[in-house]
Amino acid sequence: MAELQFREAIRAAIDEEMSQDEDIFVMGEEVAEYDGAYKVTEGLLDKYGSKRMIDTPISELGFAGIGVGAAMNGLRPIVEFMTFNFAVLAADQIINHASKARYMTGGQVEIPIVFRGPNASAGQLSATHSVSYDAMYAHFPGLKVIYTSEPADAKGLLKSAIRDDNPVLFMESEQMYGLKGEVPEEDDFTIPIGKAKVKREGSDVTVVAHGKMYHVATQAAEKLAKEDVDVEIVDPRTVKPLDIETIVKSIRKTNRCVVVDEAHPFGGLAAEVGYLIQREAFDYLDAPVQRVTLPDTNAPFAKNLFDEWLPSPEQVIDAVNTVTYRK
Amino acid sequence: MAKKEKNAEEVTFTPKGTGIRTNGEIVRSTELPDPTEKKHSDLDLSDDDVVDMFEQMYLQRRFEERAMQMYQKGKFGGFLHLYMGQEAISTGTTYALNDDDDIITAYRDHGWGLVRGVSPKEGMAELYGKETGCSKGKGGSMHFANVDEHFWGGYGIVGGHIPLGGGIAFANKYKQNNRVTACFLGDGAVPQGALHETLNMSQNWGLPCIYAVENNGYAMGTAVHRHSVGEIVDRADGFNMKKMVINGMDVLTVYEKMKEIADDVRENSEPWFVEIRTYRYRGHSMSDPMKYRTKEELEEYEKLDPVARIKNYLLDEDIIDEDKVEEIEDSVEDTVMEAIDFAEESDFPEKEALYDHMFAEDDYPFHT
Ligand SMILES: Cc1ncc(C[n+]2csc(CCOP(=O)(O)OP(=O)(O)O)c2C)c(N)n1
Ligand SMILES: [Mg+2]
Numbered sequence: 001m002a003e004l005q006f007r008e009a010i011r012a013a014i015d016e017e018m019s020q021d022e023d024i025f026v027m028g029e030e031v032a033e034y035d036g037a038y039k040v041t042e043g044l045l046d047k048y049g050s051k052r053m054i055d056t057p058i059s060e061l062g063f064a065g066i067g068v069g070a071a072m073n074g075l076r077p078i079v080e081f082m083t084f085n086f087a088v089l090a091a092d093q094i095i096n097h098a099s100k101a102r103y104m105t106g107g108q109v110e111i112p113i114v115f116r117g118p119n120a121s122a123g124q125l126s127a128t129h130s131v132s133y134d135a136m137y138a139h140f141p142g143l144k145v146i147y148t149s150e151p152a153d154a155k156g157l158l159k160s161a162i163r164d165d166n167p168v169l170f171m172e173s174e175q176m177y178g179l180k181g182e183v184p185e186e187d188d189f190t191i192p193i194g195k196a197k198v199k200r201e202g203s204d205v206t207v208v209a210h211g212k213m214y215h216v217a218t219q220a221a222e223k224l225a226k227e228d229v230d231v232e233i234v235d236p237r238t239v240k241p242l243d244i245e246t247i248v249k250s251i252r253k254t255n256r257c258v259v260v261d262e263a264h265p266f267g268g269l270a271a272e273v274g275y276l277i278q279r280e281a282f283d284y285l286d287a288p289v290q291r292v293t294l295p296d297t298n299a300p301f302a303k304n305l306f307d308e309w310l311p312s313p314e315q316v317i318d319a320v321n322t323v324t325y326r327k
Numbered sequence: 328m329a330k331k332e333k334n335a336e337e338v339t340f341t342p343k344g345t346g347i348r349t350n351g352e353i354v355r356s357t358e359l360p361d362p363t364e365k366k367h368s369d370l371d372l373s374d375d376d377v378v379d380m381f382e383q384m385y386l387q388r389r390f391e392e393r394a395m396q397m398y399q400k401g402k403f404g405g406f407l408h409l410y411m412g413q414e415a416i417s418t419g420t421t422y423a424l425n426d427d428d429d430i431i432t433a434y435r436d437h438g439w440g441l442v443r444g445v446s447p448k449e450g451m452a453e454l455y456g457k458e459t460g461c462s463k464g465k466g467g468s469m470h471f472a473n474v475d476e477h478f479w480g481g482y483g484i485v486g487g488h489i490p491l492g493g494g495i496a497f498a499n500k501y502k503q504n505n506r507v508t509a510c511f512l513g514d515g516a517v518p519q520g521a522l523h524e525t526l527n528m529s530q531n532w533g534l535p536c537i538y539a540v541e542n543n544g545y546a547m548g549t550a551v552h553r554h555s556v557g558e559i560v561d562r563a564d565g566f567n568m569k570k571m572v573i574n575g576m577d578v579l580t581v582y583e584k585m586k587e588i589a590d591d592v593r594e595n596s597e598p599w600f601v602e603i604r605t606y607r608y609r610g611h612s613m614s615d616p617m618k619y620r621t622k623e624e625l626e627e628y629e630k631l632d633p634v635a636r637i638k639n640y641l642l643d644e645d646i647i648d649e650d651k652v653e654e655i656e657d658s659v660e661d662t663v664m665e666a667i668d669f670a671e672e673s674d675f676p677e678k679e680a681l682y683d684h685m686f687a688e689d690d691y692p693f694h695t
Contacts, residue, residue: 034547034548050341054340054341057549058554062520085484086484126405126470127465128483297682298685300464301462301465301466302457302464302467302676303404304456304675305675305676308678
């Protein structure tokens with residue numbers, strides 16, 4: 001084990017995989033000479049050279065598509081978006097091409113590509129730089145979507161994503177890059193895509209939270225523990241395919257559930273998880289599932305409004321109180 | 328056929344080299360064209376006009392210097408992209424256009440706002456995220472706007488606003504109101520597909536729009552020759568569009584050329600593609616170590632400071648004396664300090680404002 005920052009864990013995953021497979025290359029804005037806008041790819045240009053660490057112009061649609069074409073033709077690209085907010089420009093390549101080419105050619109092409117970068121908000125960056133995209137991509141068949149919360153998960157799942165023969169979207173957070181955690185060092189350490197993890201055991205209520213929201217849920221759980229409310233936290237880690245079994249198993253124990261999601265409420269992960277719970281665990285529920293999400297508005301700039309906008313531990317506590325009929 | 332094995336070392340993609348001037352060699356797309364030799368009087372500008380140009384430019388400079396200090400003191404957060412070094416472009420252009428001509432730009436927008444009617448108070452309050460800000464604290468540094476005075480705002484998705492500029496021009500042509508649109512973008516936006524799609528339609532449809540690249544040598548840490556091939560301005564050729572390269576470090580030059588172009592656009596309802604060469608004195612945003620350029624390069628451009636240049640012009644031409652310059656500078660300083668006080672004393676938006684400005688109607692049923 002080594003204590004690594006989130007960014008170092010991601011870098012280690014990329015580095016280890018690149019050193020084992022010549023066909024892997026990294027492409028994106030400022031990834032090479034600038035060492036990465038958030039220093040995730042620091043040092044990799046020196047190690048792998050300009051053939052495999054490629055700075056792109058600000059042409060998201062173009063370089064995402066060049067990545068897809070290169071993947072069709074035998075390479076294994078890791079395409080970095082400075083944030084997924086800018087990947088919206090590349091959505092055609094991800095949604096219309098990466099996710100569909102295998103299917104519509106009757107399986108003739110393979111698209112082993114990873115699209116990665118920060119997701120969702122990162123402080124007061126206003127409306128266009130603050131959106132959470134995991135559920136949007138999960139909507140489309142043919143894409144796997146991962147949004148992890150801790151360095152070890154990030155390393156293990158990114159390595160799996162790079163080895164996967166399908167398009168995978170791997171999401172991070174600017175605000176988590178400095179977060180430290182114990183990370184296994186073995187070269188063959190991977191975490192399977194599609195497996196949730198119970199990260200905190202508890203018996204009173206299940207809180208489902210991934211990505212940055214996992215940490216909001218943890219803060220809430222710690223406060224609730226002081227009031228003798230025993231929270232179990234399930235981190236889905238992979239949004240699609242979604243490991244609903246682990247969530248349901250937890251609910252069979254706790255009979256109550258709150259889903260925390262950094263997306264808007266309509267059609268997000270919280271909506272999907274809520275539906276699946278009523279289908280799979282209806283008889284086990286002692287209260288309707290509650291969710292804590294962003295409001296149905298764009299991200300405001302003003303500090304006070306932004307704080308109001310972003311899900312908080314207090315909102316999670318309120319939701320837990322509701323499902324446990326405490327207050 | 329036997330193929331020769333290529334050595335892995337030989338294969339490379341993006342051009343290497345960080346600085347735009349390596350070993351004193353000037354790389355394409357950065358060489359400054361000569362400034363105009365004309366005096367202000369040859370350009371139909373009065374003495375007062377040039378004094379005002381200086382004042383406007385100095386205001387943009389001081390506003391940002393002070394904003395930077397406040398940011399460093401932790402008075403407000405978010406991004407802060409400074410326009411310092413490029414003030415001749417906003418000022419010269421605004422002078423060249425009519426007051427009801429339209430301007431739209433990217434996120435490096437403070438200078439544009441200030442010269443197009445965003446008061447220093449409203450601007451500073453916007454940086455602070457206060458309800459008295461020009462965008463009610465909803466947008467912050469990247470989204471200054473003053474639509475009443477035809478400044479359509481700053482936009483944060485690189486290249487995203489270029490079609491909007493085309494659309495504003497489209498509406499003007501549709502309404503036959505004789506207004507010209509000036510759509511500004513960074514060199515970094517040139518490789519975005521949105522530009523090329525928009526240029527094609529603009530030429531084909533005869534949209535009265537000037538697409539003007541503020542080429543400041545860099546897109547974040549990427550020198551212009553590393554992100555774009557050839558001369559930027561030559562993009563126009565593929566669309567059969569009129570084009571020009573302009574020295575952006577001299578306000579009189581920007582004024583002269585942009586006026587010529589605006590007159591032509593107004594007369595013929597045809598777009599132009601313009602590359603204005605300039606330099607960004609500060610980092611991309613506030614957390615940029617600037618390793619991609621040399622100190623020497625920065626110093627070379629600091630010698631061309633557009634604010635100092637117009638000040639010296641005023642003195643050399645005996646338009647005003649040192650005392651008058653000092654008086655202007657002092658009064659600008661007071662204005663900026665008052666703006667800071669105003670921003671600090673202003674209130675944050677009310678909580679309910681979170682739901683304001685989402686829809687035209689005020690009883691929209693928000694999803695929960
Ligand atoms: C679509 C998109 N991709 C990436 C970014 C991140 N980004 C913000 S500014 C910038 C550089 C833009 O450079 P340029 O257009 O030259 O403008 P300048 O900063 O020099 O004014 C980048 C990459 C973004 N905001 N939008
Ligand atoms: Mg630039």
